[in-house]
Amino acid sequence: MLIRTDETCDIATPTGPMRVHVSRPVKAGRFPAVVLYSEIYQVTAPVARLAAMIAGQGYLVATPEVYHEYEPAGSVLEYDVPGTNRGNALKYEKPVSGYDTDLDALTDWLRSHPDCTGRIGSFGVCLGGHLAFRAALHPAILGAACFYATDLHTASLGAGRSDDSLARVSEIRGELMMTWGRSDPHVPYEGRRKIRDALEAAGTALEWHEVDGQHAFLRDGAPRFDAALFLQAMANTNALFARTLR
Numbered sequence: 001m002l003i004r005t006d007e008t009c010d011i012a013t014p015t016g017p018m019r020v021h022v023s024r025p026v027k028a029g030r031f032p033a034v035v036l037y038s039e040i041y042q043v044t045a046p047v048a049r050l051a052a053m054i055a056g057q058g059y060l061v062a063t064p065e066v067y068h069e070y071e072p073a074g075s076v077l078e079y080d081v082p083g084t085n086r087g088n089a090l091k092y093e094k095p096v097s098g099y100d101t102d103l104d105a106l107t108d109w110l111r112s113h114p115d116c117t118g119r120i121g122s123f124g125v126c127l128g129g130h131l132a133f134r135a136a137l138h139p140a141i142l143g144a145a146c147f148y149a150t151d152l153h154t155a156s157l158g159a160g161r162s163d164d165s166l167a168r169v170s171e172i173r174g175e176l177m178m179t180w181g182r183s184d185p186h187v188p189y190e191g192r193r194k195i196r197d198a199l200e201a202a203g204t205a206l207e208w209h210e211v212d213g214q215h216a217f218l219r220d221g222a223p224r225f226d227a228a229l230f231l232q233a234m235a236n237t238n239a240l241f242a243r244t245l246r
Contacts, residue, residue, distance in 0.1 A: 001025050001026075001056050001057070001058060002025065002026040003023055003024060003025055003026060003052060003055045003056050004023070004024060004025075004026055005021075005022075005023045005048065005052050005055070007021070007022040007023075007024070008020065008021050009109075010073065011106065011109045012105060013068075013101055013102050013104075014101045014105075015068075015069045015098050015101065015102075016068060016069055017068065017073070018064055018065060018068040018105065018106075019065045019068060019073040020062050020064050020065070020106065020109075021051065021063040021064075021065075022061065022062055022063075023048075023051040023052050023054070023060075023063070024060040024061065024115065025055065025056075025060075029115070030114075030115055030116060030117045031058055031059055031060045031115060031116065031117060032058075032059055032060070032116070032117050032119040032120070032121065033059065033060045033061070033110045033113070033116045033117075033119070033120045033121070033245075034054055034059045034060070034061045034062070034120070034121045034122065034123050034241065034245075035062050035063075035064070035103070035106055035107075035110075035121070035122045035123070035132075035135060036050065036051050036054065036061050036063040036123045036124065036128070037063075037064070037066065037122065037123070037124030037128030037129075037131040037132050037135070038063060038066065038124075038125070038127070038128050039126040039127055039128060039216070039219075040077065040084070040087025040088060040091055040127045041076060041078070041079060041083055041084075041087050042065050042067060042071070042075060042076050042077055042087075043063050043065060043076060044076055044077075044079070045221075046218075046219045046220050047063065047125075049220060050123075050125070050218065051063050054123065054237070054241075057238050057241070059241065059245070060110070060113065060115055062106060062110060064102060064106055066094075066099070066102070066127070066128075066131065067087075067090045067094065068102075069098065070090050070093070070094070071090075079222070087127075091151075091157065091158075092157075092158065092159065092161055093159060094158060094159065095158055095159040096134075096158035096159070096162075096163045096164075099131055099157075099158070100134070103135050103138055104138075107120055107138060107140040107141075111140070117245075119142055119245045119246075120140050120141055120142065121141060121142055121143040121144060121145070121174075121240075121241050121244060121245050122135035122136060122141050122143075122144045122145070122146075123144070123145045123146075123147075123237065124145075124146055124147065124149070125147045125148065125216070125218055125219075126147075126148060126150055126215070126216060127151075127157075128147075129146040129147045129149030129150065129152075130146070130149040130150055130151055130152050130165065132144050132146045132149070133146045133149050133152060133165055133176070133178075134157075134163075134165045136172045136174055137165070137168055137171045137172060139173060141174050142174040142175070142244040142245060143174050143175045143176075143177070143241055143243065143244030144174060144176050144177065145177045145179070145236075145237045145240055146178050146179070147179045147218060147233065148180055148184050148186070148187060148215050148216070148217075149178070149187070149195075150186050150187065152165055152166055152187075152191075152195055153166070153187060153190075153191030153192070153194045153195050154191070155167070166194075166198050169198050169199055169202040169204055170202045172204050172205075174205070174244060175205040175207070175243065175244050176199065176204055176206050176207070177206075177208075177209070177236060177237070177240045178195070178196075178199075178206070178207070178208050178209070179209040179210075179211065179233060179236070180192055180209070180211070181210075181211060181212075181213035181214045181215055181217050182212055182213070183212070183213065183214045183215075184213075184214060184215040185215065186215050187215075192210065207240065209236065211229055211232070213226050213229045214226075217230070218230055218233060
């Protein structure tokens with residue numbers, strides 16, 4: 001399926017305009033939407049390629065710049081020490097309420113989009129994995145694909161390093177897919193068990209994968225990229241969204 005990846009839109013949020021990058025099929029029609037949450041570096045080239053991969057399966061993919069309150073529109077942080085330090089600082093500086101109001105604005109925008117069916121899912125990696133999980137608390141999100149979600153087991157996202165994402169799992173009404181690398185130092189075995197136990201206790205519709213990979217194994221072009229796991233992950237994601245968004 002041919003897609004276009006050159007669209008952006010600045011949508012209003014309570015904390016200021018938020019740039020959203022849109023990837024979607026070229027052909028006319030209405031498509032389910034996927035909110036794609038990036039790593040701490042915002043919409044880098046690997047994240048844009050992830051968006052293109054998902055859009056090519058027949059989805060309208062909206063990738064927000066999560067640090068829009070702090071960085072000029074279009075800003076991308078580098079995969080280096082200064083970029084990593086800046087990204088990590090901002091994920092703890094931004095209030096959790098800001099992530100939530102961003103999603104409210106984005107789901108409203110997607111529901112009113114003439115090329116969207118109104119059925120919406122979420123997908124995210126690293127910080128974005130946590131945000132995709134938190135998005136699943138929103139009633140508009142019907143399926144969430146969360147990859148190596150950071151700060152979830154420690155409840156340490158946002159200002160004050162305090163969030164209630166895992167504590168609110170009983171609010172998830174859609175289907176959740178959680179994928180982890182077993183060699184990921186950011187989410188050790190004990191952390192993964194804490195998350196799964198909470199989801200099992202809540203009776204969440206859950207698909208759970210632990211693979212022999214490292215953190216950020218989906219980031220192509222990087223040393224930890226695993227092409228075989230990437231293909232497996234995309235197949236699992238396509239199946240999830242076919243069940244929940246079609």
